[in-house]
Amino acid sequence: MTQGLGLLSVLVWLPIIGGLAVLAVGDRQAGLARWLALAVSVLTFLLSVPLWSGFDTTTAAFQFVEKLPWIPAFNASYHLGVDGISMPLVLLTTLMTIPVVVAAWGSVEKRPAQYLASFLIMEGLMIGVFSALDSLLFYFFWEAMLIPMFLIIGIWGGARRVYATLKFFLYTFLGSVLMLVALVYMYIQAGTYDIVALHKLPLSMTEQYWIFLAFFAAFAVKVPMFPVHTWLPDAHVEAPTGGSVVLAAVMLKMGGYGFLRFSLPIAPDASAALDDFMIVLSLIAVVYIGLVALVQQDMKKLIAYSSIAHMGFVTLGTFLGFAILSAPAAGPAAALGLEGTRLAGAAMGIEGAMVQMVSHGLISGAMFLCVGVMYDRLHSREISAYGGVINVMPKFGALMVLFAMANSGLPGTSGFVGEFLVIIASFKANFWYALLAAVTLILGAAYTLWLIKRVIFGPVANENVARMRDLDARELGVLGALALGVLLLGLWPAPLLEVMQVTVRHLVEQVMTSKLPL
Amino acid sequence: MTPSTLSLATALPEIFLTAAICIVLLVDVFAGAAGRRITPTLTLIVLAGGAALTLAYAQSGTTVELFSGMYVSDPLAVVLKLAGFLFVAVGLLYSRHYLETRGILRGEYYVLALTALLGVFVMISAGSLLTLYIGIELLALSLYAMVAFDRESGVAAEAAMKYFVLGAIASAALLYGMSLIYGLTGSLLLPEIARALQGEASLGLVMGVVFLVVGVAFKFGAVPFHMWVPDVYHGAPSAVALFVSAAPKLGSFALAYRLFVSGLGGVSDTWIQMLAIVAGLSMVAGNLIAIAQTNLKRMLAYSTIGNVGFILAGFVAGTEQGYEAALYYTLVYVLMVLGSFGVILVASRAGFEADELAHYKGLHQRDPGLAFMMLMLMFSTAGIPPFVGFWAKLQIFQVLWATDNMALVLIGAAVSVIGLFYYLRVVKLMYFDEPGDLPTIERRTGVRLALGLNAITVLVLGLMPSALLALCAQVLS
Structure with missing residues (x-):
């Protein structure tokens, strides 16, 4: 089966080539570079829409597949394709690049063309990560993406940017190298790097444990899970607004995606055996990190910690399935009247994780953009520097409150759907999991709303705040569009769920099938 | 065409080169001052x-x-x-201006x-131990002289002296090992030796192999016979450091x-064990010590030592794929490494050696093109895709895993992370720091084009590695 280049290749390479073109235009013609970058990002998004409209929701097979020989010596091919898990993430990537480009308009004066080019190149590489069906190609994009992010934080970041970016790179690289070692091991066993073939590769329990842990090193750092999350607050705080948006909205999703694409299907027995470990780490992230977020003085840091807590729901939902499948038949689930087979419960957990990823992509991106808007005006991220912003910036205040509500999981916003699905699923597994997970809804509301109270409401805190001007049309457009997305996804999540349903069901069946000899 | 001339044609590269050396020497002598312009061009031709x-x-x-x-x-x-041919030509191309500004652009x-x-x-073409040894000495003697070429420089003289003394010891070890092998097999010809040495290794053979490994490790600059590498790279003129790090x-x-x-090959167990230790030590020591360096040339020297560990790890696999890797x-x-030293040469100017790491502060603001080339080369050497260095490391990992050398795989993975730090530091200096009052970089189009081509090759081979991989597989099968 050899298919030529297609839509996915265009989505990968158009932003990269566009980024190089922006680089060639150069900083001297910043205006032209900005318009070109905007055109490329919008065009990429428009081109990615057919992925959604042309997606066949009745099959779990990969779609829009492209397969060309790449490195015959390693039996690795240029193999791209999407299924219900990766397609929404590709769309999230193309969507979230636009606000990044637009947000840079007024706020990035230093080497703007290079800034935009880095983001466009990174967009292409991230799409490559989500659509690669060859693990070597996946790794290729996965690592290459670190280079533009390293430069973005290092060049355009805040005061401690060098420390933050080195930490970011080394941390993620350490995990990735271990993943590479595992991939090479499986290549030696299977003779190929093809992901679908690796899904079918029989592995003993010991092998699965080691492979699972190697993948865990790569993906847990990326998500990031407790206790390897410490790079994220540093990176977020020092990164420029756009960097924070991409980091939170897309890059963290790669960890969640990696668990779904690699860890679960390749090492199902090890995943099942280690599910308690993963669930406990997720719950620590959800509860402990939520408490940490409560005491932050820096807005970006607060949102960064909130990201870690929200991503805890993703890993929780991902690994709940095993607990559900092994839970006693007449458990609290039956008592609470939440009917349905265990299979559906496991699928619900994963669907919740997926929705949470997409929704968190929109919400955290929007939150960081909001902080960026305020930072552009006052050049401070300290919560104490603000107060009563709504009095001078009513439009901004309204939108920020909306995003904050979404962040704390208010029904009607996208933040609610994912968390709700995960919490229901966790009831089926264990009452205590559910209780702990639900507690964070309160915690999440507490730190988000307290942030809003201190920054947005109250009397105008000082003269600097009084001089802040409200959103201009550009900022309003970006934030408004994201608000629309958050509401749409919250009120009517069916299309998103429909897209992933068959794939998720297939994944659950896959992980239920033990790879061990009977 | 008689059979003898046909077979001599096989040795044409050496015959041609020998004749050309005489011609270049004569032209240089008789052309006098004008020869300074002719000789470099003639050499490239x-x-x-x-x-x-x-x-x-x-x-x-x-x-x-x-x-x-x-x-x-x-x-x-x-x-x-x-x-x-290619690497020497590129190296000489990069060096010409550097030599000229330092008054050491001479025909010799x-x-x-x-x-x-x-x-x-x-x-390369040695079929016997004797030919191998002649080749080694011819190379080594030329290099000693090149390291000391700038006779005004005390550091260079010291480096050359160190190189010469240690090199002589290594040659002696190698020769001794060869004599033991000759004593055991009664032949200097490699195929004959291979026929004679099969199966169980005798104590005498192990003795001989120890000395051979010492010799090889020295020539590669592998730990624990690496002491000359940093001193030579640091002390020699940058152009010579480039030369020493490339073709040899x-x-x-x-x-x-x-x-x-x-x-x-028949008694591979003997040398594989020793090389495994040498390879592991080189990877660890090279990458760890490189972190502590403040001089870019010394840092590259230790990076070389670390990378040599990876090359030797390919031999440790002991399979055809291993040698390919x-x-x-x-x-x-x-x-x-050609590209990295090329950047040093371009960044240097009369009276200013750009060999300290601090000299690369803010290079991106002073010369974006040069900084970008260095960025690609540093990421490539660190083994980050999409650059070609990644495939080299990956292939080593593959052959090591395939032969169950798990310890070396894990060491390799660990030192890749450690090594990344000092490559990133160069990028950090170039891109994140302010330039201060460092001198501007001269702009010479020719060298820049060559250097740019070098960097782009690193990228293109990284995106499409299959051709070179297939070539390596083809020539060794």
Whole structure:
């Protein structure tokens, strides 16, 4: 089966080539570079829409597949394709690049063309990560993406940017190298790097444990899970607004995606055996990190910690399935009247994780953009520097409150759907999991709303705040569009769920099938 | 065409090079001051002509023996020689202006470069221990002289002295090992040795192999015989450091391959264990010590030591794929190190050696193009895709896993992370720091184009690695 280049290749390479073109235009013609970058990002998004409209929701097979020989010596091919898990993430990537480009308009004066080019190149590489069906190609994009992010934080970041970016790179690289070692091991066993073939590769329990842990090193750092999350607050705080948006909205999703694409299907027995470990780490992230977020003085840091807590729901939902499948038949689930087979419960957990990823992509991106808007005006991220912003910036205040509500999981916003699905699923597994997970809804509301109270409401805190001007049309457009997305996804999540349903069901069946000899 | 001339045609690269050396020397002597302009160009023409001849007379896919088996030409030799011509030409191209501004642009430099290359070729085509040794000495003596070429420089003289003394000891060790092997097998010819040495290794053989490993490790600059590398890289003029780090690595690879694989392939257990230790130590020590360096040339020296560990790890696998990986790594590494030293040469100017790390502060603001090339080369050397260095490392991991060398795989993975730090530091200095009052960089289009091409090659080979991989597989099968 050899298919030529297609839509996915265009989505990968158009932003990269566009980024190089922006680089060639150069900083001297910043205006032209900005318009070109905007055109490329919008065009990429428009081109990615057919992925959604042309997606066949009745099959779990990969779609829009492209397969060309790449490195015959390693039996690795240029193999791209999407299924219900990766397609929404590709769309999230193309969507979230636009606000990044637009947000840079007024706020990035230093080497703007290079800034935009880095983001466009990174967009292409991230799409490559989500659509690669060859693990070597996946790794290729996965690592290459670190280079533009390293430069973005290092060049355009805040005061401690060098420390933050080195930490970011080394941390993620350490995990990735271990993943590479595992991939090479499986290549030696299977003779190929093809992901679908690796899904079918029989592995003993010991092998699965080691492979699972190697993948865990790569993906847990990326998500990031407790206790390897410490790079994220540093990176977020020092990164420029756009960097924070991409980091939170897309890059963290790669960890969640990696668990779904690699860890679960390749090492199902090890995943099942280690599910308690993963669930406990997720719950620590959800509860402990939520408490940490409560005491932050820096807005970006607060949102960064909130990201870690929200991503805890993703890993929780991902690994709940095993607990559900092994839970006693007449458990609290039956008592609470939440009917349905265990299979559906496991699928619900994963669907919740997926929705949470997409929704968190929109919400955290929007939150960081909001902080960026305020930072552009006052050049401070300290919560104490603000107060009563709504009095001078009513439009901004309204939108920020909306995003904050979404962040704390208010029904009607996208933040609610994912968390709700995960919490229901966790009831089926264990009452205590559910209780702990639900507690964070309160915690999440507490730190988000307290942030809003201190920054947005109250009397105008000082003269600097009084001089802040409200959103201009550009900022309003970006934030408004994201608000629309958050509401749409919250009120009517069916299309998103429909897209992933068959794939998720297939994944659950896959992980239920033990790879061990009977 | 009689059979004898046909077979002599196989040795054409060496014959041509020897004749060319005489011509270049004579032209330089008689051209006088004008020779300064003629000799570099003439040398480049010689290298291009030699490459063309090698290609034209290459017996594709066959192995030809000459001079009763003392000389051998096989596909591997052809590829290594072509690479040798290319790398020396590129190196000399980068160096010319540097030599000129330091008043050491003399014909002898080019003659020495060519004799060094001839030494590499003799090693590449060696069919016996004797030929190997002649090649090694021809290369080594040329290099000693080149390191000391700037006679005003005390550091260079010290480096050359160190290099010479340690090199002599290593040569002695190698020779001693060879004599033991000769005593055991009664032959100097590698195929004969391979026939005689099969199965169980005797104590005498192990003794001999120990000395051979010492010699090879020294020539490669592997731990614990690496002490000369940082001093030579640091002390020698940057152009010479570039030369030492490039083409001789091809010779070292050929030495290891001919000696261990062609000659001692039947008793591979003996040398594999020793090389595994040397490789592991080199990876760890090279990458760890590199972190502490403040001088870019010294840092690159330790980085070389670390990378040599990876090359030797390919030999440790002891399979055909392992040697392929080692060959690929060698070629790729030389390509990257050429570029890195090229950047140093371009960034230097009269009276200013850009060899301290601090000299690269804010390079991006002073010269974005040069900084970008260095960025690509540093990421490539660190083994980050999409650059070619990644494939070299990946292939080493693959052959090590395939032969169950888990310890080396894990060491390799760990030092890749450690190594990344000091490569990132160079990028950090260039991109994140402010330039201060460092001198501006001269803009010379020719060298820049070559350097740009070098960097782009690193990227293109990274995006499409299959051709070079297939070539390496082809010449060794």
